[in-house]
Amino acid sequence: MTIAALDLQNVRRTYGRVVAVDNVSLTVAKGEFVTLLGPSGSGKTSTLRLVGGFDQLNGGSIRINGERIDHLPAYQRDTATIFQSGALFPHKTVAENVAFGLRMRKVDASETADRVKQYLGIVRLSGFADRFPAQLSGGQKQRVALARSLAVRPAILLFDEPLSALDLSLRLQLRAEIKNLHDQLQFSAIYVTHDQGEAMAMSSRVAVMRNGAIEQIDTPENIFHQPINEFVYTFIGESCCLAVRLGPQPTDGAGGRIDLSLQGDHAPGDARLYIRPSRLRFGPDAADLPNRLKARVEFVEFLGDMNRYHLRAAGLELFADHAGAAVHRAGDVVDVGWQSQDMRVFR
């Protein structure tokens, strides 16, 4: 068996009575890109900071390339972090920033110069070596931060929400760049984000976290298609939640009658049905689908490529995306339908 780049065993961190990281075990193989995904306060950044050595753990162990490092200070760990703020040294030029880690590691001068050139080239900032960080745009700063961390060739790269301070188009662009870099250089990495799009697009595996613990860790496809619980399901991708009371006469939970028919047997009682809005069909398309609900169009949002219909059936609210021209208007009562495999039922 090959040695993992990073191995966390039962890592725990508490602040008083608050458990920030709750027995997290996680292995990152060499060349693997693992994302920690979760809402704020889920412990993903705390976990990352424990690996980087910016915080001390209360229990468990951290190994990098098989060697235990959780007793070492940050500067003796073979990690490199890309911070949300970039955290570039403002008094040093771009080249000096990238060279910093190499100087600290006593890499000789000619090798340092070569590597600075190489990694500035990799992040496409070759002409910017003599600029100061204040003269760069947000995206350029983050690319310098990336080069600075890559240049030391750490055993594991730690990304701490590096894109969340950037605007959308830049975020998408840099996301693709980081993915390309990973394909090229095959570095090992942990990437912390609350953006499921980033997690899905870049990762070898995604760990969905909640309340300091990992709920599910798997490939992006499996997380999306086979979420193990309601939390993971709702956190990944958009979904409509229908809180219903099933029975001979289904209601919206508060007693409002709804016209709902479902395929197969469902035990009577309260249930939450989840459907992806992109999988909902309505109007004539819904007629021969096995699951149907009658709903009224509340309003329509034009989203460019598609229209998003906000619908209501008694106390239930849902929305459905439909490509092409708007076919219904507010006030229309329509049939909404979906395939059984596109629905998840949680009770």
Place this chain on the structure above:
Amino acid sequence: MTGEDRAFTVARAAVIRRKRAAPWLLMLPALIIVLIFFGLPTLYMARMSFNLSEGSKLFTPGLSWANYQTVFSNEVFVGAIWTTLQLALMASAATLVIGYLFALLVWLKPAKWRLIFIGLALCPLLISEIAIIFGWWMFFPKNGLLSFALTSSGLISDKISLMYTEFAAFVGLVYLTLPFCFFILLSILDGIDKRMLEAAADLGASPLTIFREVLLPLTRNGMLVAFSQCFIFTMGTYATPSALGPDTLWTMGFLVQEQMLGRNNWPLASALSMVLVVLVAVMMVFTRALATRRATLHV
């Protein structure tokens, strides 16, 4: 150009004029106060320093370098200039080191401690200099708090008095200037992204290297400002060194006071004061010259 265009050009010019005038208008109250309460008296003092002193009159109008010649040839005055410079430099340097460490501590500690520390640092500013001097009088003498603390803790066997020593004057000055230094440095530190320290550590820099490579360059200008503030303050202050130091500790402030009130020699007092003003100005120019000129230090 149509009439309408012309009217708009005129209106636009008026807007631009008003925009240019705005900073001056905002500065005006402060400017007036500075001119009236600092500029005019300084000019008056400069003029006074060239007057003559004869007999029992406060001054005799005249135009002569005689007072400056006295200041730079009389051993007492030259000695006082050196003493004052030395004391101010030492006190400012000590204040800078202590203030830096204190500000660093407050900056690095969790926010919950911050208010307590800031409150402590503010305390000396809430008490008048005279009250503080009285405090030192309880602290330094043979039967004072310091002596008591040292003997009862067993560090020394005989009671000691540090009252009326140069050391006492030095400590008194440090105490006076520390809050200013602390707040200047804290405000500079607050402008630094703490993640930068983590980034440096992450890249392999030891705490000492982080201090040298990251903190020191980024706080350099703040340190120069803090140092020159302390220097200005300690050069001019008069009560503390006179009250805590030995009788032989003749600072420029003390001599100005003596010439002005004791000997009724206003021209000589003014000349001495002008030397003080020039020394402070030189220090300010000097520290400005040492400051990093780049305004791009903060990302």
